Amino acid sequence: MEILGNLFYGLGIALSPENLLMALIGVVLGVAIGAMPGLGSVNGVAILLPITYAVPPTSAIIFLAAIYYGAMYGGAISSITLNIPGASTAVATTFDGYPLAQKGQAADALVTAAVASFIGGTISIVLFTFFAPPLAEFALRFGPPEEFAVVFLAYGTFAGLGGESPIKTLIATMMGLLMSTVGTDIVSGSPRLIFADITGFYHGINFLVLAIGLYGVGEIFYTLEGGMQARERYQAKMGIREIAATIRDLRRYTTTLLRGSLLGFFVGMLPAAGATPASFMSYSIAKRFSKESVQFGKGTIEGVAAPECANNAASTGAMLPMLTLGIPGSPTTAVMLGALYVWGLVPGPRLFIENADFVWGLTGSLYIANALAVLVALFAIPFFIWMLRMPMTILAPVILVVCAVGGFSPTQDMFDVYLMFFFGAIGYFFRKLDYPLAPMVLALVLGGLTERTFRQSLIISHGSIGIFFDFSGHPIAATLMWLSVATFAVPVISYFLGKRRLKF
Amino acid sequence: MRLMDRAVAAVLFLIGLCVAWKSTELPIGILPKEGPGGGFLPFWLSLGISLAAAGVFVQSFFGGSAEGEGADAPAEEPFISWESFTDILRVGIPGLIMILLTSTISIYFASAAFVFYCLFYVGRHGLKTSLSVAVGVPIGVFFIFEKFLIIPLPKGFAEPLFYLEWGSFF
Numbered sequence: 032m033e034i035l036g037n038l039f040y041g042l043g044i045a046l047s048p049e050n051l052l053m054a055l056i057g058v059v060l061g062v063a064i065g066a067m068p069g070l071g072s073v074n075g076v077a078i079l080l081p082i083t084y085a086v087p088p089t090s091a092i093i094f095l096a097a098i099y100y101g102a103m104y105g106g107a108i109s110s111i112t113l114n115i116p117g118a119s120t121a122v123a124t125t126f127d128g129y130p131l132a133q134k135g136q137a138a139d140a141l142v143t144a145a146v147a148s149f150i151g152g153t154i155s156i157v158l159f160t161f162f163a164p165p166l167a168e169f170a171l172r173f174g175p176p177e178e179f180a181v182v183f184l185a186y187g188t189f190a191g192l193g194g195e196s197p198i199k200t201l202i203a204t205m206m207g208l209l210m211s212t213v214g215t216d217i218v219s220g221s222p223r224l225i226f227a228d229i230t231g232f233y234h235g236i237n238f239l240v241l242a243i244g245l246y247g248v249g250e251i252f253y254t255l256e257g258g259m260q261a262r263e264r265y266q267a268k269m270g271i272r273e274i275a276a277t278i279r280d281l282r283r284y285t286t287t288l289l290r291g292s293l294l295g296f297f298v299g300m301l302p303a304a305g306a307t308p309a310s311f312m313s314y315s316i317a318k319r320f321s322k323e324s325v326q327f328g329k330g331t332i333e334g335v336a337a338p339e340c341a342n343n344a345a346s347t348g349a350m351l352p353m354l355t356l357g358i359p360g361s362p363t364t365a366v367m368l369g370a371l372y373v374w375g376l377v378p379g380p381r382l383f384i385e386n387a388d389f390v391w392g393l394t395g396s397l398y399i400a401n402a403l404a405v406l407v408a409l410f411a412i413p414f415f416i417w418m419l420r421m422p423m424t425i426l427a428p429v430i431l432v433v434c435a436v437g438g439f440s441p442t443q444d445m446f447d448v449y450l451m452f453f454f455g456a457i458g459y460f461f462r463k464l465d466y467p468l469a470p471m472v473l474a475l476v477l478g479g480l481t482e483r484t485f486r487q488s489l490i491i492s493h494g495s496i497g498i499f500f501d502f503s504g505h506p507i508a509a510t511l512m513w514l515s516v517a518t519f520a521v522p523v524i525s526y527f528l529g530k531r532r533l534k535f
Numbered sequence: 536m537r538l539m540d541r542a543v544a545a546v547l548f549l550i551g552l553c554v555a556w557k558s559t560e561l562p563i564g565i566l567p568k569e570g571p572g573g574g575f576l577p578f579w580l581s582l583g584i585s586l587a588a589a590g591v592f593v594q595s596f597f598g599g600s601a602e603g604e605g606a607d608a609p610a611e612e613p614f615i616s617w618e619s620f621t622d623i624l625r626v627g628i629p630g631l632i633m634i635l636l637t638s639t640i641s642i643y644f645a646s647a648a649f650v651f652y653c654l655f656y657v658g659r660h661g662l663k664t665s666l667s668v669a670v671g672v673p674i675g676v677f678f679i680f681e682k683f684l685i686i687p688l689p690k691g692f693a694e695p696l697f698y699l700e701w702g703s704f705f
Contacts, residue, residue: 209584422658464536
């Protein structure tokens with residue numbers, strides 16, 4: 032009952048006019064960014080994060096969460112109309128969405144995507160409301176070794192699910208961690224890794240500079256490579272009557288929707304898994320259990336509903352470990368986690384006690400943003416289809432300017448803008464060569480925590496690594512450490528055995 | 536593709552060694568009372584990067600590289616075609632110039648010039664579209680960042696222009 036009280040309190044915060052406005056703007060921007068080919072929620076959140084400096088943290092997280100939500104809806108729009116996934120989370124939506132559009136049922140597919148997203152989001156938010164507080168309470172008992180083990184588990188799962196090559200994931204993770212050590216040594220306070228005596232290194236490498244560089248500048252380079260012309264597209268007509276008919280039709284797929292939403296939530300909760308694997312899993316499971324499984328891939332409503340409900344459910348699921356344990360469940364939440372530190376909040380169990388209005392305001396706003404997103408997605412579809420006509424030659428320079436300003440804002444140092452551009456080049460090469468980007472951002476965000484907990488633990492244990500594997504003294508830490516070693520080992524072993532890994 | 540894979544691995548290997556050398560400025564061992572020294576993590580991480588990069592390099596000679604091409608894979612695809620490369624450079628180089636000029640001629644003039652160049656010369660949009668976007672972007676940036684967020688952006692020689700209270704005209 033206490034949870035319900037908190038929830039109503041949170042809804043009250045979320046419904047205040049300024050927060051409602053933030054949610055609305057966020058949702059509209061999110062849908063627009065999600066619909067742009069190549070740009071997804073993580074790009075949107077990274078590029079627009081500097082805008083949140085002027086507002087209180089609660090409004091800021093509401094804004095970012097709304098972008099996250101909106102992008103999940105928006106991704107489906109370009110998947111269906113252009114056969115170009117707006118984001119990786121919407122790749123599975125192209126399988127049946129585009130064939131439907133070719134058959135002239137683009138409007139049905141778009142409405143299905145929006146409604147399925149709403150259902151997935153709603154189920155997931157309810158689960159979030161009831162799961163988060165107990166998990167946070169449990170995590171309150173964690174000391175440095177346990178905290179280190181949780182962070183280590185995050186790295187382990189990223190290696191397990193990150194990219195194609197485990198060794199490249201390892202390199203990306205270590206590079207992120209290495210970048211986090213630039214600046215000042217946290218224990219002795221002496222300057223560390225100040226290359227060529229450049230003063231810009233003294234304040235450390237800001238995670239935002241890396242995130243905007245990799246996901247903003249690098250992504251633009253990557254998209255430019257695909258050519259700068261606008262593509263042909265299908266027109267979709269939308270009216271109240273079409274919408275209502277499609278929704279009535281969707282009732283046939285209640286089990287698919289329920290299964291996809293639950294699956295999405297729990298897969299999203301796993302560190303690093305996020306919405307992309309969730310949508311693929313939901314699609315393949317729906318296909319396996321469907322009575323019309325031969326229709327999958329040729330354009331069936333069920334094939335759009337399954338991945339769309341799962342990716343939205345997963346985006347909420349991914350926020351749960353971010354808030355309760357301080358480890359992100361997806362690349363986007365990794366960027367949001369960095370934002371929390373920027374705002375001076377410490378993610379983790381204490382957040383629920385010390386910043387209750389932040390946590391519950393966010394929870395409340397998830398309900399609101401979800402409802403807003405379905406409305407925006409349904410009624411603004413013609414507008415977004417118009418917007419997709421905007422060629423990359425207009426979008427690319429405008430986004431580059433926004434990136435430059437965004438890279439400058441956190442530290443107001445031009446050196447960071449140069450660094451950001453350099454990271455953009457790295458991001459381009461890494462993407463082309465299958466180095467995963469998310470582990471690098473995650474490691475830079477969590478680097479400070481990793482080093483602090485690691486060194487504190489070793490001070491406690493007088494320099495023995497054994498403290499992390501000691502079942503009698505720190506059972507939770509030891510369990511988590513062995514679990515991470517296992518998640519780390521699985522891809523490596525299967526890689527050397529030459530077996531194809533489970534592909535989502 | 537494979538050549539680039541090797542080149543990047545080699546560069547990472549060298550960077551790893553350089554940073555490892557750099558991190559010896561602080562103690563890299565485990566100190567008796569304080570636990571690991573300030574150089575401990577950076578040192579071992581950069582050595583780890585070198586080691587892993589060497590692994591990627593060696594791996595690229597054996598069929599099972601990251602792209603999953605076997606030894607009998609068809610003709611090697613190039614890392615990037617010349618046309619795509621020029622497409623990137625035609626926006627990337629002006630972008631770099633914009634960033635380098637920002638501290639001297641202000642973000643406003645630099646971004647207007649950059650946006651205009653990209654739209655008019657690269658994208659071949661009409662003069663009207665190009666001009667309106669090129670003027671609109673800096674104005675938008677000014678109101679969002681300078682006025683709403685109160686973040687002073689680099690203005691260079693254009694600084695005196697901002698002594699006027701532009702915001703008060705609207």
